Amino acid sequence: MPKMHGEAESAAISTAEEGFAAKPALAGEMGELEESPAGYMELLETFQKLKEENRRRSVALGSAAHQLKTPLAIISGYIDLLLTKKPGKLNERQQQILKESQINCSRLRQYVEDFLSYSALETGMHVLNPLMGNLNECLSELHSYWLPSFQKKGVALYLPSQKQLPLFPFDYDKVQHVVSNLLENALKFTPSGGTVWLTAETYMWERRSRRDVVTGNERRKQADASPNAVRVTVADTGIGIAPEYHQEIFDDFVKLPQEGDPVGGTGLGLAIARRLVLAHNGKIWVESETGRGSTFSFLLPLKTM
Ligand SMILES: Nc1ncnc2c1ncn2[C@@H]1O[C@H](COP(=O)(O)OP(=O)(O)OP(=O)(O)O)[C@@H](O)[C@H]1O
Numbered sequence: 232m233p234k235m236h237g238e239a240e241s242a243a244i245s246t247a248e249e250g251f252a253a254k255p256a257l258a259g260e261m262g263e264l265e266e267s268p269a270g271y272m273e274l275l276e277t278f279q280k281l282k283e284e285n286r287r288r289s290v291a292l293g294s295a296a297h298q299l300k301t302p303l304a305i306i307s308g309y310i311d312l313l314l315t316k317k318p319g320k321l322n323e324r325q326q327q328i329l330k331e332s333q334i335n336c337s338r339l340r341q342y343v344e345d346f347l348s349y350s351a352l353e354t355g356m357h358v359l360n361p362l363m364g365n366l367n368e369c370l371s372e373l374h375s376y377w378l379p380s381f382q383k384k385g386v387a388l389y390l391p392s393q394k395q396l397p398l399f400p401f402d403y404d405k406v407q408h409v410v411s412n413l414l415e416n417a418l419k420f421t422p423s424g425g426t427v428w429l430t431a432e433t434y435m436w437e438r439r440s441r442r443d444v445v446t447g448n449e450r451r452k453q454a455d456a457s458p459n460a461v462r463v464t465v466a467d468t469g470i471g472i473a474p475e476y477h478q479e480i481f482d483d484f485v486k487l488p489q490e491g492d493p494v495g496g497t498g499l500g501l502a503i504a505r506r507l508v509l510a511h512n513g514k515i516w517v518e519s520e521t522g523r524g525s526t527f528s529f530l531l532p533l534k535t536m
């Protein structure tokens with residue numbers, strides 16, 4: 232299994248959440264702005280305009296994606312019907328063409344779903360539905376769902392013996408969406424012969440900024456405290472990601488340049504995962520080096536914090 236960083240190192244981990252937090256240069260700029268209320272108001276106005284513009288674009292994207300759904304379902308239905316051979320006989324070549332078309336229809340359906348999720352998240356229309364649930368069950372289901380695709384590519388997918396987890400409130404479907412996006416990436420970026428592990432364990436989450444100094448006493452107190460979160464990890468032995476991209480990949484529409492065959496995707500999977508995890512009050516991050524696999528982790532608090 233690729234190297235997992237320990238607690239001591241966790242402060243250096245880049246998280247999508249912290250990416251927005253402490254930028255010393257910005258702190259200085261904010262100080263200057265406070266002294267110039269006119270400049271501040273102007274900046275605020277520009278920010279509001281951009282935010283509104285962004286919202287309008289997300290709504291437009293969502294509605295375009297929504298309109299694609301019905302014709303896509305009809306095309307897919309007709310392909311299925313032709314493949315049943317009820318409307319008429321098909322030769323080998325025709326069957327092959329229809330099967331390939333069907334594969335591309337599901338790919339398109341996936342894009343449409345991604346655009347819809349993204350748009351709903353951006354416009355605040357995604358409502359979280361957290362219910363007391365069993366995370367191990369949620370992950371087992373995903374393991375069974377994804378296993379055939381992994382086997383097809385010759386990548387091993389393991390769900391190591393599951394650790395006991397307390398029941399806690401989370402949105403079952405949204406967490407499955409996050410893990411699916413991570414598994415899909417692990418499959419896409421791990422050459423055949425590789426391995427992917429999906430794990431979940433309880434975790435003591437110290438919510439503090441990187442600059443906070445933890446005293447010996449506090450450290451002892453934290454060590455004694457019971458876990459307050461669950462950590463879910465998808466680790467692969469794939470192509471890896473250079474450290475300078477560890478935050479950027481969680482941004483919208485970001486895909487890294489890649490040698491060899493181009494892989495499909497719009498660069499939204501991690502951006503959606505990040506929003507869904509943040510909606511749970513959690514955090515998501517990656518540990519990776521080029522050529523040495525990637526470990527994506529996210530934390531879900533056991534209690535709403
Ligand atoms: N497990 C991984 N190993 C190596 N690179 C990865 C991995 N996961 C993500 N990446 C990099 O991060 C980029 C962004 O990932 P993301 O899931 O957001 O988009 P995508 O997979 O390219 O497209 P989409 O998920 O929208 O179909 C990827 O294009 C890839 O460059």
Ligand SMILES: [Mg+2]
Nearest residue numbers: 416496500501
């Ligand atoms: Mg992806």
